[in-house]
Amino acid sequence: MTNSNSCWAVVPAAGVGKRMQADRPKQYLPLLGQTVIEHTLQRLLGSGAFQAVSVAISVEDPYWPELPISQNPAVITAPGGKERADSVLSALKALEGKAHEDDWVLVHDAARPCITSGDIQRLIASLAQHPVGGILALSSHDTLKQVEGDQIVATINRQQIWRALTPQMFRYGMLRQALQNTEGNPAVTDEASALELLGFRPSIVEGRPDNIKITRPEDLELAAFYMEQQA
Ligand code: C5P
Numbered sequence: 001m002t003n004s005n006s007c008w009a010v011v012p013a014a015g016v017g018k019r020m021q022a023d024r025p026k027q028y029l030p031l032l033g034q035t036v037i038e039h040t041l042q043r044l045l046g047s048g049a050f051q052a053v054s055v056a057i058s059v060e061d062p063y064w065p066e067l068p069i070s071q072n073p074a075v076i077t078a079p080g081g082k083e084r085a086d087s088v089l090s091a092l093k094a095l096e097g098k099a100h101e102d103d104w105v106l107v108h109d110a111a112r113p114c115i116t117s118g119d120i121q122r123l124i125a126s127l128a129q130h131p132v133g134g135i136l137a138l139s140s141h142d143t144l145k146q147v148e149g150d151q152i153v154a155t156i157n158r159q160q161i162w163r164a165l166t167p168q169m170f171r172y173g174m175l176r177q178a179l180q181n182t183e184g185n186p187a188v189t190d191e192a193s194a195l196e197l198l199g200f201r202p203s204i205v206e207g208r209p210d211n212i213k214i215t216r217p218e219d220l221e222l223a224a225f226y227m228e229q230q231a
């Protein structure tokens with residue numbers, strides 16, 4: 001394998017975010033004077049790590065064209081898909097002819113606006129020589145229980161359990177192939193799982209706990225708090 005240093009960002013942003021119970025998808029909710037997705041994209045672009053950012057947007061999305069950042073020459077818009085993995089694959093296809101097979105791609109959720117340049121740079125530096133790639137992840141501080149109904153049936157060894165965050169970093173060609181080969185498989189809930197199903201062993205790189213995913217209404221206030229702390 002050649003050692004390409006070129007990096008591209010892929011941002012799935014075609015979800016509806018039902019758990020937010022808002023009048024619009026969560027990536028368009030206001031956060032410190034901007035929308036969530038503007039923060040996310042500005043942080044990716046501001047890291048200086050990427051040739052371009054390919055963003056998957058629902059074809060029925062009326063909010064995206066209204067944002068000035070959608071016109072940024074370093075931002076490529078691709079049609080979103082039914083599931084997150086479909087959106088990621090679509091955004092990868094939009095890089096065809098630009099990204100080389102062995103270029104790195106960092107996939108990052110639109111709904112994670114607190115990502116820092118430091119975490120992006122550390123992930124890239126840690127995995128630069130890795131044969132497969134890997135992801136930012138967090139260890140668990142709580143004791144973990146396996147349950148059936150409301151009954152505990154086992155205590156899980158937390159040393160072996162990590163929470164998968166984004167960005168997730170893989171080679172362009174390998175990731176595209178993995179997502180194509182696992183298309184429609186409900187077990188593919190992130191990029192790493194597509195590679196795992198094909199027998200690869202991605203690495204983990206410890207990430208920051210403030211890289212939260214906006215999921216529930218109260219997460220917006222928490223994200224604002226973290227962003228102010230980071231500033
Ligand atoms: O719903 P969840 O928080 O897991 O979504 C993670 C990311 O994947 C979000 O940024 C969301 O917009 C994106 N997504 C997508 N296409 C889908 C579903 C989710 O791009 N069909």
